[in-house]
Amino acid sequence: xxxxxxxxxxxxxxxxxxxxxxxxxxxxxxxxxxxxxxxxxxxxxxxxxxxxxxxxxxxxxxxxxxxxxxxxxxxxxxxxxxxxxxxxxxxxxxxxxxxxxxxxxxxxxxxxxxxxxxxxxxxxxxxxxxxxxxxxxxxxxxxxxxxxxxxxxxxxxxxxxxxxxxxxxxxxxxxxxxxxxxxxxxxxxxxxxxxxxxxxxxxxxxxxxxxxxxxxxxxxxxxxxxxxxxxxxxxxxxxxxxxxxxxxxxxxxxxxxxxxxxxxxxxxxxxxxxxxxxxxxxxxxxxxxxxxxxxxxxxxxxxxxxxxxxxxxxxxxxxxxxxxxxxxxxxxxxxxxxxxxxxxxxxxxxxxxxxxxxxxxxxxxxxxxxxxxxxxxxxxxxxxxxxxxxxxxxxxxxxxxxxxxxxxxxxxxxxxxxxxxxxxxxxxxxxxxxxxxxxxxxxx
Numbered sequence: 001x002x003x004x005x006x007x008x009x010x011x012x013x014x015x016x017x018x019x020x021x022x023x024x025x026x027x028x029x030x031x032x033x034x035x036x037x038x039x040x041x042x043x044x045x046x047x048x049x050x051x052x053x054x055x056x057x058x059x060x061x062x063x064x065x066x067x068x069x070x071x072x073x074x075x076x077x078x079x080x081x082x083x084x085x086x087x088x089x090x091x092x093x094x095x096x097x098x099x100x101x102x103x104x105x106x107x108x109x110x111x112x113x114x115x116x117x118x119x120x121x122x123x124x125x126x127x128x129x130x131x132x133x134x135x136x137x138x139x140x141x142x143x144x145x146x147x148x149x150x151x152x153x154x155x156x157x158x159x160x161x162x163x164x165x166x167x168x169x170x171x172x173x174x175x176x177x178x179x180x181x182x183x184x185x186x187x188x189x190x191x192x193x194x195x196x197x198x199x200x201x202x203x204x205x206x207x208x209x210x211x212x213x214x215x216x217x218x219x220x221x222x223x224x225x226x227x228x229x230x231x232x233x234x235x236x237x238x239x240x241x242x243x244x245x246x247x248x249x250x251x252x253x254x255x256x257x258x259x260x261x262x263x264x265x266x267x268x269x270x271x272x273x274x275x276x277x278x279x280x281x282x283x284x285x286x287x288x289x290x291x292x293x294x295x296x297x298x299x300x301x302x303x304x305x306x307x308x309x310x311x312x313x314x315x316x317x318x319x320x321x322x323x324x325x326x327x328x329x330x331x332x333x334x335x336x337x338x339x340x341x342x343x344x345x346x347x348x349x350x351x352x353x354x355x356x357x358x359x360x361x362x363x364x365x366x367x368x369x370x371x372x373x374x375x376x377x378x379x380x381x382x383x384x385x386x387x388x389x390x391x392x393x394x395x396x397x398x399x400x401x402x403x404x405x406x407x408x409x410x411x412x413x414x415x416x417x418x419x420x421x422x423x424x425x426x427x428x429x430x431x432x433x434x435x436x437x438x439x440x441x442x443x444x
Contacts, residue, residue, distance in 0.1 A: 022085045024059040026092035027051075028071060035097055036150065038073040043080075074126060074149060076100055109182055110207040110227040123213035128206040130231075146226065151210050160324045161347045162290045168210050168224035177221035180228050181314065183357045183373045183396060184217050184417075198298075199254035199271050201242050204229045230314065233258055233267035233302050248289065249277040263304045271296040278327050285326050294320040309361035310369065318353035342385040350380040357396070367402035387425065394419045 024042075028035045034055030041048040042059065045067070049057040064085050069092075071079040076097040083090070109116070110125055126149045146152055146166065155167045165173025177184050180198075207227040217225055236258035243253035256269035273294040278287050296318050303311040323335050325346025339348040357373030373396040381388045400413045 021061045022064050022087065023089045024062055024083075024085065024092070025089070026057060027094050028055045028057065028073075028097060029094050030076065030097045030099070035073060035076075038071055038076075038097070041070045041072075043068040043070050071095065071097065073097060074128065074132065109229070110179070110209055110225055123209055124211075126208040126210070128208070130200075130204055133200040133203060133206075146206065146208070149208055152208060152224075158347070160286060161322055161349060162324070163322075163349075166226060168208075171223035175220065175223035177217050177225045178228075179217070179225060180357065181230055181312070181359070182227060183371055183398075184220070198228060198230075198296075199242060199256075199269065201240060201254060202230055202236075202256070202267070202269065202298075204231045230300060231267075232265070233300050234265040236267045248275070248279065250275045250289075261301075265302045265304070267300045269296075269298050271298070276330075278330055280327070287324050287327070287330060290322065290324055291330055292320060292322040294318075294322075305361070311358070311360050313356065313358035315356045316354070318351070318355075320349070320351040322351070323348040339382045340385055340387060345384050346382075347384070348382045352378045369400055371398040371400070372396065388423070390421070390423045392419070392421045 024047075026040075028038045028040075028051045034051075034053065036051055036053045036055060038051040038055075038057070039048070040051065040057045040059065042062070047059050047062055049059050051057045062085055066082065066084045069079075069081045069083050077100050079095060079097055081095075083092070128146065128149070146154075151169050153167045155165050155173050157163045157165060157173070166176045166178075167173050168176050207229065208224065209221075209227075210224040212222065236256070238258055240256040240258075241253070243251070245251055251274040252272070254269055254271045256267065258265070258267045260266070271294075273292060275289060276291050276293075277289065278291075279289055280286065281288055296316060298314070298316040300312065300314045305311055323330065323339075323346060325335070326344055329335050329338065329344040329346030334344075335346055335348050338344060339346065353375065355373070355375035357371070357375075359369060359371050362368045362370060373394075375392075375394050377390075377392040377394075379388070379390045395416075395418045397416045398413060399415075400411065402412075403410050
C-alpha cells in the first residue's frame with residue numbers, strides 16, 4: 001500500500017511543480033523605440049533574459065513570489081522595480097528606460113586621439129566599462145558584450161572553424177578597425193584576433209565608434225572603430241586568478257601578477273583557452289563546438305616620469321591551435337598527422353603572433369607624443385586539402401602635437417604605417433609580397 005502511495009505521489013509531483021511556475025514577459029523601450037540587448041535580471045536569482053530586437057523579453061519557469069526586477073543596458077540608467085508573481089503569466093507591458101546622463105562624464109580617447117569627456121567629443125562614442133564586462137560577460141568572451149551595442153554584429157566567417165569578425169552598420173568586418181590603446185595594430189589578415197587573448201580583467205573600457213566619423217584612423221575604419229583601453233599596471237592587484245570551467249570540458253582563465261621594478265609599474269599575465277570535447281547534437285557529422293588550444297603571454301610596463309609624462313610599453317605573444325571537422329579528424333588529435341588529407345574533412349589553423357606597442361610623451365605642456373607599434377603574424381592553415389599560409393608584418397608610428405592657441409585646441413599629426421604581406425596557396429609556386437609604405441599629415 002505504501003509503495004502505491006509513493007508511486008502516485010511521484011506521478012503527480014511533476015504536474016504539481018509545473019502548476020507553481022510562472023511566465024514573466026514585457027517590452028523595453030526608449031522614447032517609444034524598441035531597446036534590444038538589454039539585460040533583464042531577477043535580483044538574487046538565476047532567472048534572467050536578454051531583450052530581443054523588438055525589445056521584448058520572456059522569463060520562463062519562475063517560482064511564484066515577490067521579487068526585485070532589474071534591467072540594465074549600455075548608456076541607460078539601471079531600472080529597478082518590485083514585482084509580485086502570483087498568476088501563471090505576468091505581463092509587465094512597456095518599460096521605458098532613461099538615458100544615463102552621468103555617463104556623459106566618461107573619459108574617452110577614440111574620438112579625437114586625446115582624452116576628452118563624452119559630452120565634449122565631436123563624435124558619438126559607445127563605451128563598455130570594466131564594471132559592465134564583469135557583470136555581463138564571461139572572463140574570456142568580449143564578443144557577447146560588444147554585440148550588445150546597437151549596430152554592431154558578430155560575423156562568423158567560417159561555419160566549421162568559427163572564426164569571426166565584427167560588422168558595424170552592415171559593412172563587412174574588414175572595414176572595422178580594432179585598436180589597442182588607440183593603436184591600429186591589426187591588419188585585414190589578423191583583425192579577427194584583435195580581441196582574443198585579452199582578459200576582461202585587464203580592460204579598463206572598450207570604446208566603439210560607428211560610421212564615417214572613425215575615418216581619422218584610416219581606410220580600414222570606414223565602418224567603425226573598436227578601441228580596447230587597457231588598465232594602468234599601477235592599479236592592478238599584486239596577484240590575480242580568473243578561471244571558468246564548463247560541463248563540456250572547456251577551460252578558460254587568466255593568471256596575473258603586478259610587481260614593481262625600479263621606476264616601472266609592470267603587469268604580467270598568462271591567458272589560456274582550452275576546448276577539446278566532440279559533440280554533434282544536430283547529427284551533421286561535424287562537431288558543434290570549436291576545438292582549440294590558445295595561450296597568450298602578455299606584459300605592460302609603465303614608467304614613473306616627471307610631470308606625469310607617459311612612457312608605456314605593451315607586449316604580447318599569442319599562439320592558437322584551432323581545429324574542427326568530423327570526429328575521425330579530431331579524435332586523439334589525429335589532425336596533427338592527417339591535416340591536409342582529402343579523406344577525413346577537417347580544418348586546422350595554426351596561428352603565431354607577436355606584437356609590441358606603446359606611447360612616449362616627448363614634451364609638456366605643449367603635449368607632443370609618439371605612438372609606436374610593430375607586429376608579426378604567421379598563419380598555417382588547412383581547409384580540407386587546401387593549404388593556406390600567410391605572413392604579415394605591420395609597423396606603425398604616430399607623431400601627435402596638441403598645442404593650445406588662445407581659446408583654440410589644435411591637434412596635428414604625422415602617421416607612418418609600413419606593412420608587408422606574403423601569402424601562399426597550394427598549387428601556386430609564386431609568393432606575393434606587396435609592400436605598403438604611406439605617410440599622411442592630418443590636421444584634426
